[in-house]
Amino acid sequence: MDQFVQLTVTGLANGAILALAALGFALIYKATGVINFAQGEFMLVGAYVIFAAMVTYSLHWTVAVAIALVVAILLGVGVERLILRPLVGQPIISVIMVTIGLALFLRSAVQIIFGTQPQRFPEFIPRGTVNILGATVPQNRLWGIGLAAVALGAFTLFFQHSRDGVAMRAVADDQQAALTVGISVRRVFAMSWALAGVTAVIGGMLVANLIGVSGGIVSFGLLVFPVVILGGLDSIPGAMLGGAIIGLLITYTGAYLGGGLQSVIPYVILVFILMVKPYGLFGQVRIERV
Amino acid sequence: MTAATGVYHTTYQGDLALRNTRSEYVRLGLAALVLVVIPFVASPFWLTVANQIGIAAIGAIGLNILVGYTGQISLGQGGFLAVGAYTSGLLVANFGLPFPLAMLAAVLVTAAVGTFFGLPALRLKGLYLAIATLASQFVIIWVVRNWDAVTGGTGALVVPPSELFGVRFRGDFTWYWLIVGFGVLATLAATNLFRSGLGRTFIAIRDHDIAAEVVGVDPLRYKLLSFAVSSGFVGLAGALTAHYTMIVTWERFTLDVSILYLAMIIVGGLGSVSGSIYGAIFMIVLPAAIQQMGTALRSVVPAFSRELPAIQTAVFGLVIILFLVFEPRGIARIWQRIKDYVRLWPFRY
Numbered sequence: 001m002d003q004f005v006q007l008t009v010t011g012l013a014n015g016a017i018l019a020l021a022a023l024g025f026a027l028i029y030k031a032t033g034v035i036n037f038a039q040g041e042f043m044l045v046g047a048y049v050i051f052a053a054m055v056t057y058s059l060h061w062t063v064a065v066a067i068a069l070v071v072a073i074l075l076g077v078g079v080e081r082l083i084l085r086p087l088v089g090q091p092i093i094s095v096i097m098v099t100i101g102l103a104l105f106l107r108s109a110v111q112i113i114f115g116t117q118p119q120r121f122p123e124f125i126p127r128g129t130v131n132i133l134g135a136t137v138p139q140n141r142l143w144g145i146g147l148a149a150v151a152l153g154a155f156t157l158f159f160q161h162s163r164d165g166v167a168m169r170a171v172a173d174d175q176q177a178a179l180t181v182g183i184s185v186r187r188v189f190a191m192s193w194a195l196a197g198v199t200a201v202i203g204g205m206l207v208a209n210l211i212g213v214s215g216g217i218v219s220f221g222l223l224v225f226p227v228v229i230l231g232g233l234d235s236i237p238g239a240m241l242g243g244a245i246i247g248l249l250i251t252y253t254g255a256y257l258g259g260g261l262q263s264v265i266p267y268v269i270l271v272f273i274l275m276v277k278p279y280g281l282f283g284q285v286r287i288e289r290v
Numbered sequence: 291m292t293a294a295t296g297v298y299h300t301t302y303q304g305d306l307a308l309r310n311t312r313s314e315y316v317r318l319g320l321a322a323l324v325l326v327v328i329p330f331v332a333s334p335f336w337l338t339v340a341n342q343i344g345i346a347a348i349g350a351i352g353l354n355i356l357v358g359y360t361g362q363i364s365l366g367q368g369g370f371l372a373v374g375a376y377t378s379g380l381l382v383a384n385f386g387l388p389f390p391l392a393m394l395a396a397v398l399v400t401a402a403v404g405t406f407f408g409l410p411a412l413r414l415k416g417l418y419l420a421i422a423t424l425a426s427q428f429v430i431i432w433v434v435r436n437w438d439a440v441t442g443g444t445g446a447l448v449v450p451p452s453e454l455f456g457v458r459f460r461g462d463f464t465w466y467w468l469i470v471g472f473g474v475l476a477t478l479a480a481t482n483l484f485r486s487g488l489g490r491t492f493i494a495i496r497d498h499d500i501a502a503e504v505v506g507v508d509p510l511r512y513k514l515l516s517f518a519v520s521s522g523f524v525g526l527a528g529a530l531t532a533h534y535t536m537i538v539t540w541e542r543f544t545l546d547v548s549i550l551y552l553a554m555i556i557v558g559g560l561g562s563v564s565g566s567i568y569g570a571i572f573m574i575v576l577p578a579a580i581q582q583m584g585t586a587l588r589s590v591v592p593a594f595s596r597e598l599p600a601i602q603t604a605v606f607g608l609v610i611i612l613f614l615v616f617e618p619r620g621i622a623r624i625w626q627r628i629k630d631y632v633r634l635w636p637f638r639y
Contacts, residue, residue: 035417035420082615083611083615086615087614087615087618090614090618091361091560092363092416092417092420093357093363093420093552093556093560094556094614094618096363096417096420097552097553097556097610097614098610098611098614098615100549100552100607100610101553101606101607101608101609101610101611101614102607102611103607104549104603104604104606104607104610105603105604105607105608105611106607107603107607108599108600108601108602108603108604108607109600109604111597111600111603112597112600112601112604222424222545225421225424225425229418229421233417260432260435260436263428263432264428264429264432267424267425267428267429268425268429270421270422270425271410271422271425271426271429274410274413274414274418274421274422274425275410275413278413278414278418
């Protein structure tokens with residue numbers, strides 16, 4: 001029972017990070033139709049910018065996070081303007097490959113600047129332990145889950161009630177209709193990339209605190225795919241639930257079944273979902289019979 | 291001066307011919323000459339690179355049949371290469387099969403595995419298919435790593451030297467001829483494929499699947515066939531890797547390899563057989579050239595050679611981005627424009 005509770009908390013914490021990555025992915029896909037393979041690299045950049053600001057320039061963590069947010073927003077908007085806008089109307093393989101190219105470039109740029117060694121991160125999320133149902137649970141994981149929940153809740157409110165959020169939903173629904181009623185689609189595109197950058201910084205900050213900063217952060221980027229396929233590619237509640245399910249699943253399989261099975265289980269589920277219910281739990285169903 | 295405005299076919303024979311003009315034959319002759327001369331003048335390092343290019347070109351042609359001509363995205367190339375390499379390597383190592391037979395078996399097995407993992411294509415397209423094939427990549431590599439009894443797991447599979455009728459194929463020089471031979475065969479096969487009904491069907495599915503179905507193409511059947519044909523080429527490339535390097539490990543077939551091959555056909559030109567070859571040359575020579583540069587500059591810029599792998603990856607990513615932003619149709623298109631420019635000179639159009 002103790003182990004189960006511990007695993008559940010760990011799994012949910014991993015799931016929270018995955019959900020944030022998936023949220024960034026879904027934001028971009030929903031509004032612009034672009035599949036961003038570089039979401040994990042955005043998290044990597046976010047984590048390393050915070051790391052550099054805190055360690056190299058010894059700034060307070062609030063300042064570091066603020067700097068990382070600015071960098072991530074600039075990066076997101078820059079990528080949209082310089083790389084993806086010229087590719088509007090190109091086949092989907094081109095869009096996929098350009099974000100893969102971006103991912104490789106960002107990953108190796110971080111490696112050139114910061115080296116390959118995992119770095120000790122000056123954690124600022126409290127580390128102590130608490131007792132839940134008789135199990136000792138690290139406090140920082142609970143903070144991580146809470147923080148991710150707050151962020152996801154804030155995004156949900158943003159989409160439901162703010163003017164920009166509604167505009168983004170309108171563009172996602174029908175770009176031409178949105179243009180006709182006077183929504184600037186360019187602005188919405190830039191905004192969704194910027195918001196994806198923001199989620200990546202929050203995700204990167206959590207990873208850095210819970211696991212430490214290393215090139216391994218990018219592995220969360222690839223796990224985004226099982227998460228979003230399970231939850232539905234363009235659904236925000238789907239990203240949350242999918243993140244939690246995949247996070248728990250990886251942790252449970254790793255602990256109870258072992259044998260490296262946790263690295264393949266998410267993809268087996270992915271294929272299964274694709275065969276049975278390709279639009280996931282909450283995705284919008286577009287039926288096309290060819 | 292009379293300059294033709296284009297190449298016109300006045301006979302059916304001319305329309306069916308692979309090459310029409312004298313300059314096309316001259317270029318073919320030049321290319322053949324270069325292929326023959328390379329092994330005699332290249333240093334050992336560049337001869338190895340040439341062999342890698344040959345194998346990569348076969349794999350890239352295979353991938354281009356699927357992605358460039360049929361429009362089905364596959365991120366599982368690395369996995370399919372692994373299937374080819376392990377099948378061929380195991381048949382020779384454990385059952386003592388002569389290597390040409392083992393390679394044939396590898397082609398067939400990879401085609402079958404490719405068809406199986408192509409099944410999601412019956413329901414999915416575009417992005418969803420890309421993600422499904424991404425899963426096939428992870429599943430295949432996981433099987434390779436964990437099926438200890440057969441593949442040797444995370445260890446390496448040692449392939450015995452290739453022998454046929456008492457002749458031993460060993461060393462870069464000997465293998466060069468074998469690889470070039472297979473490369474030429476693969477190129478001819480692919481070029482001819484797209485002059486046949488089957489190839490045209492693939493193109494029809496890529497251009498508009500609904501329209502293709504309306505004119506009587508069964509998309510399900512031909513999508514799977516495309517996976518099979520493409521994987522067959524990829525299996526051949528995998529088998530060649532196994533026998534040429536004589537050692538097979540799972541690390542050679544990761545997702546990075548799938549991406550490398552996709553980069554080849556994008557940089558070379560989607561939907562172009564010659565483009566696959568240009569792409570293979572470009573994408574294999576680039577890291578090798580950077581590596582040579584790093585060695586040359588070791589004393590001048592020590593950081594350069596220390597960060598070599600990262601720099602190679604960064605340049606690789608940058609090349610993909612730049613090509614897609616500035617020339618999405620790749621080197622094949624650039625080459626076409628150069629030819630047009632020369633042919634029409636001094637006029638621009």
